[in-house]
Amino acid sequence: MTFDLGFIAQHLPEVIEAAGTTLMIWAAGAFCGLALGFLVALGRRYGPAPLAVLLGVIVELLRGTPFLVQLFLLYFGGPFIGLSLDPIPAGVLGLTCYAAAYYSEILRAGFDGVPAGHVEAAACVGFSGWQTIRRIILPEMAVLVMPALVNMTILLLKETAVLSIITVPELTMVTSAIGSESYAFVEALFLLALFYWVMVEICGHLGRFAELRLARTGLVAR
Amino acid sequence: MIAAVSVTGLVKRFGQAEVLRGIDLEVPAGRVTCLIGPSGSGKSTLLRCLAFLEEATEGAILIGGEPLGFAVTPDGRRTRLPSGRIRAVRSQIGMVFQHFNLWPHMTALGNVSEALKTVRRLGRSEADDRAMAQLRKVGLQNRANLYPSQLSGGQQQRVAIARALALEPKIMLFDEPTSSLDPELTGEVLNVMRALAADGMTMVVVSHEIGFAASVGHQIAFLDHGQLLLRGTPQEVFRKPRHARLDQFLDTYLDRGAAMLL
Ligand SMILES: Nc1ncnc2c1ncn2[C@@H]1O[C@H](COP(=O)(O)OP(=O)(O)OP(=O)(O)O)[C@@H](O)[C@H]1O
Numbered sequence: 236m237t238f239d240l241g242f243i244a245q246h247l248p249e250v251i252e253a254a255g256t257t258l259m260i261w262a263a264g265a266f267c268g269l270a271l272g273f274l275v276a277l278g279r280r281y282g283p284a285p286l287a288v289l290l291g292v293i294v295e296l297l298r299g300t301p302f303l304v305q306l307f308l309l310y311f312g313g314p315f316i317g318l319s320l321d322p323i324p325a326g327v328l329g330l331t332c333y334a335a336a337y338y339s340e341i342l343r344a345g346f347d348g349v350p351a352g353h354v355e356a357a358a359c360v361g362f363s364g365w366q367t368i369r370r371i372i373l374p375e376m377a378v379l380v381m382p383a384l385v386n387m388t389i390l391l392l393k394e395t396a397v398l399s400i401i402t403v404p405e406l407t408m409v410t411s412a413i414g415s416e417s418y419a420f421v422e423a424l425f426l427l428a429l430f431y432w433v434m435v436e437i438c439g440h441l442g443r444f445a446e447l448r449l450a451r452t453g454l455v456a457r
Numbered sequence: 458m459i460a461a462v463s464v465t466g467l468v469k470r471f472g473q474a475e476v477l478r479g480i481d482l483e484v485p486a487g488r489v490t491c492l493i494g495p496s497g498s499g500k501s502t503l504l505r506c507l508a509f510l511e512e513a514t515e516g517a518i519l520i521g522g523e524p525l526g527f528a529v530t531p532d533g534r535r536t537r538l539p540s541g542r543i544r545a546v547r548s549q550i551g552m553v554f555q556h557f558n559l560w561p562h563m564t565a566l567g568n569v570s571e572a573l574k575t576v577r578r579l580g581r582s583e584a585d586d587r588a589m590a591q592l593r594k595v596g597l598q599n600r601a602n603l604y605p606s607q608l609s610g611g612q613q614q615r616v617a618i619a620r621a622l623a624l625e626p627k628i629m630l631f632d633e634p635t636s637s638l639d640p641e642l643t644g645e646v647l648n649v650m651r652a653l654a655a656d657g658m659t660m661v662v663v664s665h666e667i668g669f670a671a672s673v674g675h676q677i678a679f680l681d682h683g684q685l686l687l688r689g690t691p692q693e694v695f696r697k698p699r700h701a702r703l704d705q706f707l708d709t710y711l712d713r714g715a716a717m718l719l
Pocket residue numbers: 471474476494495496497498499500501502503
C-alpha cells in the first residue's frame with residue numbers, strides 16, 4: 236500500500252466546491268450565531284425576568300446535548316412540527332443555534348465585565364441605552380471576550396464536519412466519499428485534516444491580530 | 458428665586474432598609490452645598506437620587522423648578538415622566554464619581570468629546586475644540602491624547618470633571634471626588650473645584666474633606682442615619698456648642714482642615 240495523493244487531482248472541482256460549502260456554512264453559522272447570541276445575551280442581561288429565564292433554559296439545553304443529536308432532531312424531527320428543511324438550510328440553522336448558545340454565554344460574561352460605574356457615567360452625560368451599548372459596553376468588553384470568541388469560532392469550523400450526517404455536501408462528506416471510491420481513504424482524511432488545520436491557523440492569527448489592535452487602544456494596560 | 462435643586466420628603470428604601478428617611482433640602486443656585494456625615498449615612502444615595510442613578514421611593518426632586526423623573530399628581534400619586542422629559546431635566550446635571558469612571562478605551566480628549574459627538578451630535582472638529590477648551594480649564598491640554606491608564610489619579614479625576622463640564626450642566630454633583638486619591642493629589646482636584654465654585658457653578662459635594670467644606674461651602678448639610686440633622690452656613694453648623702452627633706463625627710475626622718475648627 237502506498238501513500239499517494241495524486242487521486243485528488245481528478246476530483247479537484249468537487250473538492251473545491253465542497254470546501255466552499257464548508258466555509259460558507261461556517262461563516263453563516265458564525266455570523267448569524269454571533270448576532271443571535273448577542274441578542275440572547277442582551278435579553279438575559281437586560282430583559283424582563285421571564286424572558287431571561289426562558290433564554291437561560293434554551294441555552295442550557297443547547298449546551299447540554301450533543302450537536303449531532305440536535306441536528307438529527309432538527310432534520311428528522313423538524314417535519315413533525317412542519318419544519319421541513321433541505322440539508323444545507325437545516326445545517327446552517329442548527330449550527331447557528333448551537334453557536335448562539337455558546338456565544339451568548341461568552342458575551343454575557345463580557346457584559347458583566349464592564350464596570351457598572353462606566354455605564355452610569357454614560358447615563359450621566361445623556362447616552363441612551365443603545366448608545367451606551369455601542370460606544371461603551373461593546374468596545375470595553377471586546378478585549379475581554381475576543382480570545383473566547385475566536386476559540387469558539389474555531390470549534391465551530393470543526394463542528395461543520397458533523398453536518399455530513401444529514402447529507403450536507405460539505406468537505407468531510409465529499410472527501411471521505413472520494414477517498415473510499417479511490418481506495419485512498421487515509422490520504423483523503425489526511426488532506427481533510429490539513430485543510431481544517433490551515434483554516435484554524437488562519438482564524439487564530441486573525442484573532443490574535445484583532446487582540447493586538449484592541450490592546451493598542453490602551454485598554455489592556457490597566 | 459427658584460432653588461437650583463429642591464428636595465422634599467425624599468425617602469429611599471433598598472428592600473426593607475430605609476436609607477433615606479424623609480430628606481428636605483434646598484440647593485441655592487450659584488452656591489456650594491457640602492454633604493457631610495458618617496459612612497453609611499446615605500450621602501451617596503442622596504446624590505445618586507439627584508443624578509437619577511437611583512430612583513427615590515417617595516418624595517420629589519425639582520431641578521430648576523422642573524420635576525426629575527416623577528411628577529406628583531394633585532392627589533399625591535407619583536407618575537413616571539416620559540424618558541425624553543427625564544433626559545432633558547437630567548442634562549442639566551453633571552456628575553463626578555469617587556472612582557472617576559473614565560472610559561478606558563478612549564483618550565482624555567475622547568472621554569470629554571464623546572458625549573458632544575454622540576449625544577449633542579456636534580461635528581468632530583467642533584466637539585474636539587470644545588473638549589480641548591474644557592481640558593485646558595482643568596490644566597490638562599497637554600495630556601489630551603493619553604489614555605486613562607496613562608494618567609495619575611488626580612489627572613483622571615480632572616478629566617472626569619472636564620467630561621461633565623463639557624455638556625454645560627447647571628449643577629455639578631461630586632461624590633467624594635478625592636477619596637480614592639493619594640493625599641498629594643487631592644490638592645489639584647480641590648483647586649479645580651474651588652475655581653469652579655468661584656465661577657458661580659452650583660455644586661453639591663459629598664466630601665470627607667471637612668476643611669474644604671468649611672472654607673468653600675456656602676451651605677453645610679449633615680446627614681446621619683438617612684436624616685438631615687443639621688443644615689446651615691459653615692459658621693452656623695460648626696459653631697460651638699455643636700450638635701452632639703456632629704461633634705462625635707468630627708472627632709473621627711481630625712484631618713488638618715478639621716483640626717482648626719475644634
Ligand atoms: N444598591 C444598594 N442596595 C442595598 N443597600 C444599599 C445600596 N446602596 C446603598 N445601600 C445602603 O445604604 C446605606 C447608605 O449608603 P451610602 O452609600 O449612601 O452611604 P454613604 O453615606 O455614601 O457612605 P460612605 O461615606 O461610606 O460612602 C448603606 O447602609 C448601604 O449599605
